[in-house]
Amino acid sequence: MALERATPNYAALKVRVQELAKDLADKAAIGAKLKELAQEDIPKEMLNRGEVVARKDEILKRVRNRAEEYEQVS
Secondary structure, three states: OOOOOOOOOHHHHHHHHHHHHHHHHHHHHHHHHHHHHHHHOOOOOOOOHHHHHHOHHHHHHHHHHHHHHHHHHO
16 A cells, blocks of 8 residues: 655745744744743633634644744754
8 A cells, every 4th residue: 555645835835944944033032932931930821712712723823833933942
């Protein structure tokens, strides 16, 4: 049984690489934010379930972006 390979979307990949390269300039700011979170803990925020479901895509995008930022400084 042969595995099918998805054709990469090179245009989207190129845009994402450029976005990540641009963010490298903010490495000091990202490091400062990470240090602040480590010292003061992550702020607790109680969200309404309906609000979370309604904003799911926005929240997931923000989480992904933060993870990529922190990966750059670690």
